[in-house]
Amino acid sequence: MPPKPLDYESINENVKRAQYAVRGELYLRASELQKEGKKIIFTNVGNPHALGQKPLTFPRQVVALCQAPFLLDDPNVAVLFPADAIARAKHYLSLTTGGLGAYSDSRGLPGIRKEVAEFIYRRDGYPSDPELIYLTDGASKGVMQILNTIIRGQGDGVLVPVPQYPLYSATIALLGGSLVPYFLEETANWGLDVNELRQSVTEARYKGITVRAMVIINPGNPTGQCLSEANLREVLQFCYQENLVLLGDEVYQQNIYQDERPFVSSKKVLMDMGPPISKEVQLVSFHTVSKGYWGECGQRGGYFEMTNIPPETVDEIYKVASVSLSPNVPAQIFMGLMVNPPKPGDISFDQYARESKGILDSLRRRARLMTDGFNSCRNVVCNFTEDIMHDCLCLGAMYSFPQIRLPPRAIEAAKQAGKVPDVFYCLKLLEATGISTVPGSGFGQKEGIFHLRTTILPAEEEMPAIMSSFKKFNDEFMEQYEDHRGYSRM
Amino acid sequence: MPPKPLDYESINENVKRAQYAVRGELYLRASELQKEGKKIIFTNVGNPHALGQKPLTFPRQVVALCQAPFLLDDPNVAVLFPADAIARAKHYLSLTTGGLGAYSDSRGLPGIRKEVAEFIYRRDGYPSDPELIYLTDGASKGVMQILNTIIRGQGDGVLVPVPQYPLYSATIALLGGSLVPYFLEETANWGLDVNELRQSVTEARYKGITVRAMVIINPGNPTGQCLSEANLREVLQFCYQENLVLLGDEVYQQNIYQDERPFVSSKKVLMDMGPPISKEVQLVSFHTVSKGYWGECGQRGGYFEMTNIPPETVDEIYKVASVSLSPNVPAQIFMGLMVNPPKPGDISFDQYARESKGILDSLRRRARLMTDGFNSCRNVVCNFTEDIMHDCLCLGAMYSFPQIRLPPRAIEAAKQAGKVPDVFYCLKLLEATGISTVPGSGFGQKEGIFHLRTTILPAEEEMPAIMSSFKKFNDEFMEQYEDHRGYSRM
Ligand SMILES: Cc1ncc(COP(=O)(O)O)c(C=O)c1O
Ligand SMILES: Cc1ncc(COP(=O)(O)O)c(C=O)c1O
Numbered sequence: 012m013p014p015k016p017l018d019y020e021s022i023n024e025n026v027k028r029a030q031y032a033v034r035g036e037l038y039l040r041a042s043e044l045q046k047e048g049k050k051i052i053f054t055n056v057g058n059p060h061a062l063g064q065k066p067l068t069f070p071r072q073v074v075a076l077c078q079a080p081f082l083l084d085d086p087n088v089a090v091l092f093p094a095d096a097i098a099r100a101k102h103y104l105s106l107t108t109g110g111l112g113a114y115s116d117s118r119g120l121p122g123i124r125k126e127v128a129e130f131i132y133r134r135d136g137y138p139s140d141p142e143l144i145y146l147t148d149g150a151s152k153g154v155m156q157i158l159n160t161i162i163r164g165q166g167d168g169v170l171v172p173v174p175q176y177p178l179y180s181a182t183i184a185l186l187g188g189s190l191v192p193y194f195l196e197e198t199a200n201w202g203l204d205v206n207e208l209r210q211s212v213t214e215a216r217y218k219g220i221t222v223r224a225m226v227i228i229n230p231g232n233p234t235g236q237c238l239s240e241a242n243l244r245e246v247l248q249f250c251y252q253e254n255l256v257l258l259g260d261e262v263y264q265q266n267i268y269q270d271e272r273p274f275v276s277s278k279k280v281l282m283d284m285g286p287p288i289s290k291e292v293q294l295v296s297f298h299t300v301s302k303g304y305w306g307e308c309g310q311r312g313g314y315f316e317m318t319n320i321p322p323e324t325v326d327e328i329y330k331v332a333s334v335s336l337s338p339n340v341p342a343q344i345f346m347g348l349m350v351n352p353p354k355p356g357d358i359s360f361d362q363y364a365r366e367s368k369g370i371l372d373s374l375r376r377r378a379r380l381m382t383d384g385f386n387s388c389r390n391v392v393c394n395f396t397e398d399i400m401h402d403c404l405c406l407g408a409m410y411s412f413p414q415i416r417l418p419p420r421a422i423e424a425a426k427q428a429g430k431v432p433d434v435f436y437c438l439k440l441l442e443a444t445g446i447s448t449v450p451g452s453g454f455g456q457k458e459g460i461f462h463l464r465t466t467i468l469p470a471e472e473e474m475p476a477i478m479s480s481f482k483k484f485n486d487e488f489m490e491q492y493e494d495h496r497g498y499s500r501m
Numbered sequence: 502m503p504p505k506p507l508d509y510e511s512i513n514e515n516v517k518r519a520q521y522a523v524r525g526e527l528y529l530r531a532s533e534l535q536k537e538g539k540k541i542i543f544t545n546v547g548n549p550h551a552l553g554q555k556p557l558t559f560p561r562q563v564v565a566l567c568q569a570p571f572l573l574d575d576p577n578v579a580v581l582f583p584a585d586a587i588a589r590a591k592h593y594l595s596l597t598t599g600g601l602g603a604y605s606d607s608r609g610l611p612g613i614r615k616e617v618a619e620f621i622y623r624r625d626g627y628p629s630d631p632e633l634i635y636l637t638d639g640a641s642k643g644v645m646q647i648l649n650t651i652i653r654g655q656g657d658g659v660l661v662p663v664p665q666y667p668l669y670s671a672t673i674a675l676l677g678g679s680l681v682p683y684f685l686e687e688t689a690n691w692g693l694d695v696n697e698l699r700q701s702v703t704e705a706r707y708k709g710i711t712v713r714a715m716v717i718i719n720p721g722n723p724t725g726q727c728l729s730e731a732n733l734r735e736v737l738q739f740c741y742q743e744n745l746v747l748l749g750d751e752v753y754q755q756n757i758y759q760d761e762r763p764f765v766s767s768k769k770v771l772m773d774m775g776p777p778i779s780k781e782v783q784l785v786s787f788h789t790v791s792k793g794y795w796g797e798c799g800q801r802g803g804y805f806e807m808t809n810i811p812p813e814t815v816d817e818i819y820k821v822a823s824v825s826l827s828p829n830v831p832a833q834i835f836m837g838l839m840v841n842p843p844k845p846g847d848i849s850f851d852q853y854a855r856e857s858k859g860i861l862d863s864l865r866r867r868a869r870l871m872t873d874g875f876n877s878c879r880n881v882v883c884n885f886t887e888d889i890m891h892d893c894l895c896l897g898a899m900y901s902f903p904q905i906r907l908p909p910r911a912i913e914a915a916k917q918a919g920k921v922p923d924v925f926y927c928l929k930l931l932e933a934t935g936i937s938t939v940p941g942s943g944f945g946q947k948e949g950i951f952h953l954r955t956t957i958l959p960a961e962e963e964m965p966a967i968m969s970s971f972k973k974f975n976d977e978f979m980e981q982y983e984d985h986r987g988y989s990r991m
Binding site for chain 2: 013015016017018019022023024026027029030031033034035042056058059060061062063064066068071072074075076078079080081082085087088090091107108109110111112113114115116117148149151152155159160161162163177178181182185223224254255256291293295301306307308309310311319320321323324327330331333334335336337338339340341342
């Protein structure tokens, strides 16, 4: 009997090639253990509400009213909802034709795209055109759609940072393109070095690959680095010289836990540079309702903004978006609320501001707690803390990405178990403590150097216990595998 | 200067090749006219709420409460919400970890997949495994994911009905596969003839194409045909012989406006057939919250169920679903509610039953109104009404797909205007009446035969005016282009 079309042997090879460690072996094992009754702390994915973060009240009130528009005619509505939430719900419903149950335009509701454009204008100081903003079911879908437009086949390359969030590697594999890695430099706070970029492009060309796009994640996942304006300028200059589209993944733009280096968007830097670069470099920037202090991951809302993309291509992207009809409408409303939150003087402003600040402040404290916790562990180095006092540029996003210096005997034991060394370590950590992390190999790392990634999202009050359970496991692991006759900390 | 990566000349050719008429030239022109202030009746896409259909109350109450879970602690909640909606909201929240703001498992919430499996069991009489049910952002995304798993390149073919809903042709083009058309027979109530299938496969093989899958849309879009059990059995037998996966698009399973031929699922017929076929034929069935009497298109909720797909492939599909993290959670709740609606005795049952019946009865009346309206027009033939009294098997889904018999001089005029004849007709209809339809060429039709597709969704009270405005336009158009010296109705 020949294999059937959906038998493993005969499915699309690109599907098999795609790897996605964030929900990979570690996650699957953690899910199994959870089913068996073990308490699991899921720090494998940046999913704040799953770890107890409360949603912001005002946006939830507005979307609840949009879902139940009949409440707006109920004389008792004011018993449960403040007047500004009621007004906002009416506003957003007026931007739809038929409420949340109707497909919107495939690019998203025009009125919300306008609010996004106004937000970008306020943020960057440069006008933004709603016709070049497309709403999506989360940033992921936007990234996939743009990569699908760019990648024509194996000969097309995309520069992706290493370590990277594996959405990029997985999507490039799925689309049959070539990933062209460039390394971020751990010893320089995961900085981005343009010479490294140049070398990556040269090597790719040598292999016959046309490099067509470059991805930056800023602030970084998993590394948390925040790129400086000067660095972004170099990147844009490089894209100009090399004829690359820049994909700016800026989903963590609200997640910065230091004051020295505020977020600057790629779009602003591009515009600041003036012609010819500001008129020539093609840029697509991504944002989401999943991150920031919103954390509305389950709603699946995002947008991308296109700069210097010609209208015929914009139309093609529109056409392909139309095939799946429309991004989900409730999340479009969340996006509207995120870019246009309550203002001082609004009834709900104080509560909104208090809730947002509470979340951000706590994230900031947790980022520190974790970094310090990791640095107190044997053979674990996180963000080169000696620098942190002076230069805490890695405190962005929602992750900690400590280096785990595995002793040779641990590496040997992993090999015997048929596991990549950091997978071996993370599995043992999971079994011992219930902490579900992602091995550094899922994001990419230099040969022979190992990491793990956790989110900084467990509840603040649980953090000390988690960190001490981690330390206990780690220090025992190191004790077990260290060669007491010679191996020492690097 | 060489073209830039996102210049039209240099983007992915498959993106350009994909066509999607439902939001194509006609829709774009209609949107322009609307902007200019003209009243447009959008019947281009099955989007009931956009044309005034009210959402069902109970599911909206439940989802509103899930969005605003803090209301559940408010002593006044019962002022606005009935007790069974409150209980249901608590139930669904208990199936999540972190509410609607948390990414769910990439396959969807296990508890809801279980409710879907129970629904399928009740519907078909055969057990269904929740592990083989994946929730999606609408049926479209599910179809795209499955086709992506099947199609490896240009040599892989998928049998698609003609006329078809262009999701299929567009996705196959995007994925670089080959569409293998099989014609539905208009004169036999758009029936599916297995000899026609055989011929299509033979022709495709001759061209070097490996046919790997077959799509059926049942009830059909745009044709509304409801396949008989006997016909489905033939199709499954054919898939067995030819080693094809069957993709059963059953999104219109609630939309049947005759009593002679109730919906029977492909899964049930497959199971009824017994081994070897029931154990061998690979089947993926699709469903949605967008259609039926729900019409919750903007929520983007769907599922697919896999039958006879081996676990390794199911895992690969899971992995790829994970790359975009999770289907949106609010629509998962809608899916739960759709498959598990209020039961007799529940507080909200009467209202729910009344609302559902009201919508379905009205759709049924509108389907008749439209068919009769079209048949009263010069050179327009809809569903061969002479048969309808005896054999109204085409009254499914949400569309009317009349044949428009264009006089030779109209075809000539279209050619001169550089338009496909039915596009020419539909554009003139749009300009004259504001009725936005889709030309039959967007769905596929036999050479030299023309159709248009409208939905049956305009409000019932507006229907007579719309049909008479259509008749006026059409009869004048025919008057203008008919050759009074010789042309006569066929
Ligand atoms: C760097 C980065 N980009 C994009 C995303 C996708 O987010 P979403 O699809 O939820 O908007 C994530 C999620 O973790 C991320 O870390
Ligand atoms: C035959 C058919 N399949 C699938 C879909 C997709 O529906 P959705 O993605 O909203 O679930 C439609 C929508 O019109 C359809 O007509």
